[in-house]
Amino acid sequence: MAEWIHTVTARTPTNIAVIKYWGKRDESLILPVNDSISVTLDPQHLCTTTTVAVSPSFDQDRMWLNGKEISLSGGRYQNCLREIRARGEDFENKEKGIKIAKQDWQKLRVHVASYNNFPTAAGLASSAAGLACLVFALAKLMNAKEDASQLSAIARQGSGSACRSLYGGFVKWIMGKEVNGSDSLAVQLADENHWDDLVIIIAVVSSRQKETSSTTGMRDTVETSILLQHRAREVVPKRIVKMEEAIRNRNFSLFAQLACADSNQFHAVCLDTCPPIFYMNDTSHRIISCIEKWNRFEESPQVAYTFDAGPNAVLIARNRKTAALLLQRLLYFFPPSADTDMGSYVLGDKSILKDAGVEGINDVQALPPPPEIKDNVPAQRNGGEVSYFICTRPGRGPLLLSDESLALLDHSTGLPK
Ligand SMILES: Nc1ncnc2c1ncn2[C@@H]1O[C@H](COP(=O)(O)OP(=O)(O)OP(=O)(O)O)[C@@H](O)[C@H]1O
Numbered sequence: 258m259a260e261w262i263h264t265v266t267a268r269t270p271t272n273i274a275v276i277k278y279w280g281k282r283d284e285s286l287i288l289p290v291n292d293s294i295s296v297t298l299d300p301q302h303l304c305t306t307t308t309v310a311v312s313p314s315f316d317q318d319r320m321w322l323n324g325k326e327i328s329l330s331g332g333r334y335q336n337c338l339r340e341i342r343a344r345g346e347d348f349e350n351k352e353k354g355i356k357i358a359k360q361d362w363q364k365l366r367v368h369v370a371s372y373n374n375f376p377t378a379a380g381l382a383s384s385a386a387g388l389a390c391l392v393f394a395l396a397k398l399m400n401a402k403e404d405a406s407q408l409s410a411i412a413r414q415g416s417g418s419a420c421r422s423l424y425g426g427f428v429k430w431i432m433g434k435e436v437n438g439s440d441s442l443a444v445q446l447a448d449e450n451h452w453d454d455l456v457i458i459i460a461v462v463s464s465r466q467k468e469t470s471s472t473t474g475m476r477d478t479v480e481t482s483i484l485l486q487h488r489a490r491e492v493v494p495k496r497i498v499k500m501e502e503a504i505r506n507r508n509f510s511l512f513a514q515l516a517c518a519d520s521n522q523f524h525a526v527c528l529d530t531c532p533p534i535f536y537m538n539d540t541s542h543r544i545i546s547c548i549e550k551w552n553r554f555e556e557s558p559q560v561a562y563t564f565d566a567g568p569n570a571v572l573i574a575r576n577r578k579t580a581a582l583l584l585q586r587l588l589y590f591f592p593p594s595a596d597t598d599m600g601s602y603v604l605g606d607k608s609i610l611k612d613a614g615v616e617g618i619n620d621v622q623a624l625p626p627p628p629e630i631k632d633n634v635p636a637q638r639n640g641g642e643v644s645y646f647i648c649t650r651p652g653r654g655p656l657l658l659s660d661e662s663l664a665l666l667d668h669s670t671g672l673p674k
Pocket residue numbers: 305322371372373376377378379380381382383384385386387388391470471565566567
């Protein structure tokens with residue numbers, strides 16, 4: 258009889274921090290200098306799908322990312338594999354003739370195939386969704402009994418921000434106090450249904466230069482920025498309390514004020530690093546000033562902005578109506594270049610385009626300047642500065658996919674389909 262192959266497929270979302278993690282107190286365990294809070298993004302639009310397989314016929318751990326074989330020898334992958342293997346339990350599937358004892362997990366090798374439904378390493382937190390999905394899928398494969406918080410502490414060792422992708426909705430990564438990191442884990446503040454008015458539009462900003470990775474950037478910040486110490490000790494602890502209150506009460510004004518201020522302070526801390534790190538570019542700054550002007554004109558925040566370690570803007574609108582008005586403004590200031598069609602310029606939940614009354618390029622050209630800039634000099638329209646927009650919303654946490662046709666590894670060979 259041919260040797261068995263046991264597979265599990267999972268889907269895990271990415272997340273965007275509204276109170277940022279920046280700086281580690283322990284590099285190898287990935288322990289942060291402050292708590293952080295994030296929103297999980299709808300996996301329909303931004304997610305990782307990962308299939309993991311185990312078989313006595315596999316002779317080494319192997320992984321394919323977006324169809325290309327990559328090495329699993331890096332310390333972070335190794336830490337995650339080791340931690341999950343240590344928690345594996347007995348598993349049996351009589352029908353398929355599979356029987357695995359707890360101690361077998363140490364010697365059995367795994368195959369992993371993963372696919373991101375959005376660009377990898379483009380500043381859209383693929384590492385967060387990717388590492389969370391790897392840990393979640395391996396835990397299911399090995400029949401580990403750990404809950405999502407315990408798994409988050411393992412995903413954390415793959416990439417800090419990954420620990421927050423083990424839950425949907427609003428998530429807090431508690432920095433913890435223990436030297437071994439056992440209490441540095443994620444907890445859910447509210448699920449994705451708690452505040453379902455919110456709409457998120459991501460502007461993927463064209464950028465040529467390769468940015469400093471988060472890992473290197475935050476290491477330099479910890480070593481050189483005095484502002485970071487003030488931020489971690491004085492500013493973030495108070496902001497975390499207020500942000501939790503804003504989320505609990507669905508207080509959008511407070512939420513937006515805190516999220517924007519925290520994003521700006523994170524970038525200020527980058528500028529306070531020696532040598533300084535510039536993640537935002539001129540387009541990012543133009544997006545901020547468009548939102549700031551509009552929020553001031555309305556006398557209360559309509560949209561919150563936040564930027565991670567790159568120039569892309571993540572814009573959170575208070576509801577669908579505001580999101581349509583936001584999209585009109587974004588398309589007015591950042592129209593697609595002449596050769597781009599609307600179908601590939603606005604991705605994700607395209608129904609917001611319809612709400613905005615913008616279905617074709619002619620509608621974009623006909624957009625009037627927004628009222629908040631009317632009395633000023635004619636606004637500049639910056640075609641080609643944004644690669645595309647993704648419309649999405651807060652979403653659910655990891656999910657097991659039982660439909661065999663969605664698996665990325667062939668169930669008879671254990672190799673990518
Ligand atoms: N699906 C995945 N499974 C496992 N690892 C992944 C996956 N996707 C990405 N990664 C890992 O994350 C790395 C990319 O992380 P990186 O931090 O450079 O970019 P990013 O997460 O897309 O952007 P950013 O962190 O700036 O938001 C990849 O090189 C790979 O090692």
